[in-house]
Amino acid sequence: MGTGGTSGSGSDKTKGAMNIEGYPVKGLSIAGHETCVMFPTLKLAFDIGRFPQQAISHDFLCISHAHMDHIGGLPMYVATRGLFSMKPPTILVPKCIKKDVEQLFEVHRRMDQSELKHNLIGLDVGEEFYLRKDLKVRAFQTYHAIPSQGYVVYSIRQKLKQEYVGLSGNEIKNLKSSGVEITYTITAPEIAFTGDTMSDFIVDQNNTDVLRSRILVMEGEKPERSLSQLCYLFMECGVWSDVKCEHLS
Ligand SMILES: [Zn+2]
Numbered sequence: 001m002g003t004g005g006t007s008g009s010g011s012d013k014t015k016g017a018m019n020i021e022g023y024p025v026k027g028l029s030i031a032g033h034e035t036c037v038m039f040p041t042l043k044l045a046f047d048i049g050r051f052p053q054q055a056i057s058h059d060f061l062c063i064s065h066a067h068m069d070h071i072g073g074l075p076m077y078v079a080t081r082g083l084f085s086m087k088p089p090t091i092l093v094p095k096c097i098k099k100d101v102e103q104l105f106e107v108h109r110r111m112d113q114s115e116l117k118h119n120l121i122g123l124d125v126g127e128e129f130y131l132r133k134d135l136k137v138r139a140f141q142t143y144h145a146i147p148s149q150g151y152v153v154y155s156i157r158q159k160l161k162q163e164y165v166g167l168s169g170n171e172i173k174n175l176k177s178s179g180v181e182i183t184y185t186i187t188a189p190e191i192a193f194t195g196d197t198m199s200d201f202i203v204d205q206n207n208t209d210v211l212r213s214r215i216l217v218m219e220g221e222k223p224e225r226s227l228s229q230l231c232y233l234f235m236e237c238g239v240w241s242d243v244k245c246e247h248l249s
Contacts, residue, residue: 023191024039027052028052035070037193043058043059045058046195046217047071048061051077059087061091062137064142064193064195065094065097065142065144067146074091082116090119091120096122096147097147098120098122123139124139134156136153137152140192140201140204141201142197142201143201144196148195152192156187159184160172161183190214190215191213194218195219197219
């Protein structure tokens, strides 16, 4: 994927990013070579490819599967963040490969005597991890030659219950301090990332949130009939959106 398109906010981290549904998006995906898709404002990257330099500023990394073009740059990502005294990244991997990833880092530590600090989280399909209080990730099933999973990012917002709308600040404060639950939670699927997968994930009953997400990033070929309602955004990397049709040409 190229990094062209509409530019982001102008900060270094979003420079050159495409802006989709309010999220700057960067990345590249060349089948068999390298996949890394980044959401700089969330400090979140999906897969690490060969570790493109721009990925360094992302504190969270979700790995979809262990093919080298998706995970190959992992030790370098961790080592380079260490080199620049950045905080240890949090890395989410399919639970079934967690032990192997731990051993991978052990081997590197033995060889170069570095610390390679990071937090490694094994996540099974259906399990969740909170990136922030208002942002969580859930793993979902994908269908590939080796164990694989995608991730849905959810925003979590508190909204004032209808019956309390219009009350003064003091009244709300009093209600709150008297223990009344004045808000309710809205959880919305924002971004889904599949990594390599066959189209079977689309009909998986447990994956409805994947297709409800505002942004769906697929390791993709050209649109299939079942996806014809979606607009094709990045011909090479497969970032889709059902809203940003104006990007089509
Ligand atoms: Zn693969």
